[in-house]
Amino acid sequence: MTQVYDKVALIGLGLIAGSMAHAIRDGGLAGRVTGYARSQATRDTAREIGLCEVCDTAALAVAGADLVVLAVPVGAMAEVMAEIAPHLAPGATITDVGSVKQSVIDAVAPCLPAGVHFIPGHPLAGTEHSGPRAGFASLFRNRWWLLTPLPDTDPEALARLDRLITAMGAKTDRMDAPxxxxxxxxxxxxxxxxxxxxxxxxxxxxxxxxxxxxxxxxxxxxxxxxxxxxxxxxxxxxxxxxxxxxxxxxxxxxxxxxxxxxxxxxxxxxxxxxxxxxxxxxxxxxx
Ligand code: NAD
Structure with missing residues (x-):
């Protein structure tokens, strides 16, 4: 597999982010994978199992990242976006994995710094388990991963994210958020x-x-x-x-x-x- 991003930052370290960390690491799809979760206990667990480079602030996790993944509950997306926006690298891509798309777009788009690409997404894969120990590399294999790009989404940023998702084993499709x-x-x-x-x-x-x-x-x-x-x-x-x-x-x-x-x-x-x-x-x- 070839590396798709230099540094991927995962915000939220639960089932979905944990599965992405395993799949990215196993496939050599990024040079570095950093992560942050709000709860100290979650960060400690993620460190203990060696999920990724765990940071104690979201700002540290996203600094210099060329891909940032919002993998927190849908209701926390706006708060997380406000926290990381000042620290995003120019040219970076942000995606999310939320199960609802229009409300995430409404929460994230207004805080987006100029020159940062936002590509909303949703992997149709999951289990009833949650938390950093729940993740596993094959979660996305042969599953759909829907992307709901905005009309002005940069085609190159979209193609690159698509490459990462397909390299994790998923099939992508595009549709509008509603x-x-x-x-x-x-x-x-x-x-x-x-x-x-x-x-x-x-x-x-x-x-x-x-x-x-x-x-x-x-x-x-x-x-x-x-x-x-x-x-x-x-x-x-x-x-x-x-x-x-x-x-x-x-x-x-x-x-x-x-x-x-x-x-x-x-x-x-x-x-x-x-x-x-x-x-x-x-x-x-x-x-
Ligand atoms: P999870 O409960 O396993 O993990 C959520 C993580 O977010 C936890 O590490 C928690 O500490 C962290 N978190 C919560 N609020 C935060 C905040 N304000 N700042 C930083 N971190 C915060 O959840 P999950 O199943 O990985 O779901 C994550 C996202 O993926 C959700 O938006 C969900 O809708 C979506 N999703 C879930 C499934 C599924 O079946 N579980 C499938 C597809 C998409």
Missing amino acids: HHDLVLAVTSHAPHLIAYTMVGVADHLRRVSGEEVIQYSAAGFRDFTRIAASDPTMWRDVFLHNKEATLDILGRFTEELFVLQRAIRMGDGQQLHDYFTRTRAIRRGII
Whole structure:
């Protein structure tokens, strides 16, 4: 592999930044990888496991970096950007990995110093684990990494970031931010909310009836519990920052749920069978 950047700075040292640190190091994709996280405990852990060169301030981490990656919860992007903006090297590229794109653009773009390129991005890869120990080099392999460049994005800076992402094993695609936020509301954000809710329902049932239900969880419910174990801060921020699209999709979801609820009440087996046949075909089309 050939080196793509001289110095990559990772702000936030959790699952995504940690996985990037491993993938960049293993592939020799940068001369140096520095990192910073707000919490001392996270920095200590990252140092202990040798994730990257851990710095005690964000300013030190980004000094002289030709790529800066914002890998903090979506709600922390504005604060982090304000902190690092005065320390960014001229000509540097900033990207982020946030699960929501329009709100990150709104937070980052106004603080962008002249001559610094901003290319928003989102790897469609993750697990329910968080923190610096959760990262692993193959997280992005064969996964999509969506980029939502702005109309004035420099094509060379974009091509270079694309080279890094593909060298980490991901496939890139481009779309505009509002479309990204709608697509992700359907494929990721609403499903997470539904998983949180299902586990909440089971827990409520247990509390009001005293009946143990969760320990008998079958395969489908176990998948819900895995998703519902996802990081609370990250997911709180996703819903608060992708409010409109999530509410739109939840409205549509509720309508569909009522259709199926009615079919069950009316004993309409044909309708249920037709519906499940369509959804099975969709699943078979994506694997
Ligand atoms: P994580 O919880 O594992 O790590 C977040 C890191 O950010 C932690 O090291 C924390 O200390 C640090 N942090 C929080 N606030 C900070 C601040 N103000 N300044 C500096 N550091 C701060 O989270 P993650 O899963 O790596 O997610 C990071 C970003 O990636 C989020 O924006 C998330 O939406 C996005 N993302 C997550 C997934 C996923 O499945 N986990 C997938 C794709 C994208």
